[in-house]
Amino acid sequence: xxxxxxxxxxxxxxxxxxxxxxxxxxxxxxxxxxxxxxxxxxxxxxxxxxxxxxxxxxxxxxxxxxxxxxxxxxxxxxxxxxxxxxxxxxxxxxxxxxxxxxxxxxxxxxxxxxxxxxxxxxxxxxxxxxxxxxxxxxxxxxxxxxxxxxxxxxxxxxxxxxxxxxxxxxxxxxxxxxxxxxxxxxxxxxxxxxxxxxxxxxxxxxxxxxxxxxxxxxxxxxxxxxxxxxxxxxxxxxxxxxxxxxxxxxxxxxxxxxxxxxxxxxxxxxxxxxxxxx
Amino acid sequence: xxxxxxxxxxxxxxxxxxxxxxxxxxxxxxxxxxxxxxxxxxxxxxxxxxxxxxxxxxxxxxxxxxxxxxxxxxxxxxxxxxxxxxxxxxxxxxxxxxxxxxxxxxxxxxxxxxxxxxxxxxxxxxxxxxxxxxxxxxxxxxxxxxxxxxxxxxxxxxxxxxxxxxxxxxxxxxxxxxxxxxxxxxxxxxxxxx
Numbered sequence: 386x387x388x389x390x391x392x393x394x395x396x397x398x399x400x401x402x403x404x405x406x407x408x409x410x411x412x413x414x415x416x417x418x419x420x421x422x423x424x425x426x427x428x429x430x431x432x433x434x435x436x437x438x439x440x441x442x443x444x445x446x447x448x449x450x451x452x453x454x455x456x457x458x459x460x461x462x463x464x465x466x467x468x469x470x471x472x473x474x475x476x477x478x479x480x481x482x483x484x485x486x487x488x489x490x491x492x493x494x495x496x497x498x499x500x501x502x503x504x505x506x507x508x509x510x511x512x513x514x515x516x517x518x519x520x521x522x523x524x525x526x527x528x529x530x531x532x533x534x535x536x537x538x539x540x541x542x543x544x545x546x547x548x549x550x551x552x553x554x555x556x557x558x559x560x561x562x563x564x565x566x567x568x569x570x571x572x573x574x575x576x577x578x579x580x581x582x583x584x585x586x587x588x589x590x591x592x593x594x595x596x597x598x599x600x601x602x603x604x605x606x607x608x609x610x611x612x613x614x615x616x617x618x619x620x621x622x623x624x625x626x627x628x629x630x631x632x633x634x635x636x637x638x639x640x641x642x643x644x645x646x647x648x649x650x651x652x653x654x655x656x657x658x659x660x661x662x663x
Numbered sequence: 664x665x666x667x668x669x670x671x672x673x674x675x676x677x678x679x680x681x682x683x684x685x686x687x688x689x690x691x692x693x694x695x696x697x698x699x700x701x702x703x704x705x706x707x708x709x710x711x712x713x714x715x716x717x718x719x720x721x722x723x724x725x726x727x728x729x730x731x732x733x734x735x736x737x738x739x740x741x742x743x744x745x746x747x748x749x750x751x752x753x754x755x756x757x758x759x760x761x762x763x764x765x766x767x768x769x770x771x772x773x774x775x776x777x778x779x780x781x782x783x784x785x786x787x788x789x790x791x792x793x794x795x796x797x798x799x800x801x802x803x804x805x806x807x808x809x810x811x812x813x814x815x816x817x818x819x820x821x822x823x824x825x826x827x828x829x830x831x832x833x834x835x836x837x838x839x840x841x842x843x844x845x846x847x848x849x850x851x852x853x854x855x856x857x
Binding site: 459 | 679810
């Protein structure tokens with residue numbers, strides 16, 4: 386399991402470089418549409434490690450075709466130049482009745498399936514490669530339908546899931562949908578996200594995907610229970626931290642992730658190494 | 664529509680709540696102790712933070728929590744069919760000008776709101792444009808936003824007092840975009856998006 390960090394924009398650049406230099410990161414995930422105006426060779430020069438691409442604001446479910454064609458054309462220049470480990474995007478509403486939702490909305494997995502599938506087909510085709518789509522941190526009861534939705538969507542479109550483990554934990558804590566519902570999805574994909582969560586400000590408290598603190602014990606326990614499903618050749622897990630940025634705390638969380646998947650590369654994927662290497 | 668409460672464990676999907684996500688009027692249809700109520704509050708707080716984290720001086724105008732601004736603005740915004748795109752802060756300023764707070768606004772607040780909107784453009788616009796120039800009919804300064812241009816960089820905001828001022832926009836605000844990371848000849852002002 387390769388361990389990476391999500392990099393959104395310049396403010397944490399030096400910290401990310403230090404994490405790479407000190408061996409805490411195997412790769413870096415770029416929120417790539419923040420860097421569309423950056424020359425590809427500049428990105429390649431700055432990141433001396435493998436990179437993944439995470440698209441945030443394509444809004445491919447709601448954007449018109451002209452916009453998506455133009456955006457995909459510019460993304461493909463970066464994809465061709467930088468050969469990312471994967472390209473991923475989101476599954477969410479960014480607007481409602483033409484108005485921007487500053488907290489993204491969850492799709493209706495049953496009612497929206499047909500048109501969402503068409504949009505995923507279009508966006509994946511425009512990008513010219515397999516698209517990995519991130520699951521939403523359900524607060525409401527869509528969390529029950531999400532796993533089957535993603536199984537069906539990946540079967541019908543050839544897309545993959547960027548499975549966010551902590552988003553699934555949020556959904557479990559909020560609506561009770563068992564984490565085991567995700568087993569097939571986890572087994573089917575090599576790319577994962579993980580982050581800290583927090584509770585809502587007002588009571589009764591629910592759980593929100595906040596990226597503002599350390600990994601929760603139940604999130605780590607989920608990884609440990611399903612380690613054999615998560616870990617596979619070429620697997621990646623990206624740690625996200627957008628607030629309360631603290632170098633030592635991030636290093637500690639990255640170490641916790643490595644501890645969950647320790648030795649797995651040797652045990653599972655490289656049988657030619659010395660027995661007992663771990 | 665089925666509403667939920669502790670005694671009514673009906674399943675509700677997020678989309679059923681969307682009409683309330685931008686409606687900050689006092690909630691009368693969703694039970695206070697329900698998950699739906701809390702979920703709506705999560706979204707309302709996102710607008711609150713977008714406005715007051717970026718423009719904290721507004722909290723001095725509408726102490727202590729700013730809701731005297733945010734709630735009526737959001738209601739007005741619905742009547743105006745605003746989209747809450749990058750021009751969000753400029754429309755808040757427009758609303759303030761015709762509100763009970765109109766005597767509390769000044770040039771500093773205007774420039775702050777222009778800077779906030781320009782920064783939002785720099786963060787969220789995904790067109791090929793590299794920069795944006797924003798002007799107000801009430802201010803001599805222009806605000807320029809630049810998207811991130813290097814891997815280690817970030818978006819930048821400049822406030823510029825031109826030696827040879829551009830003509831003022833006909834509406835309260837005007838903008839144009841820049842196809843490269845250089846100031847281009849003035850192409851005329853466009854009206855800000857709703």
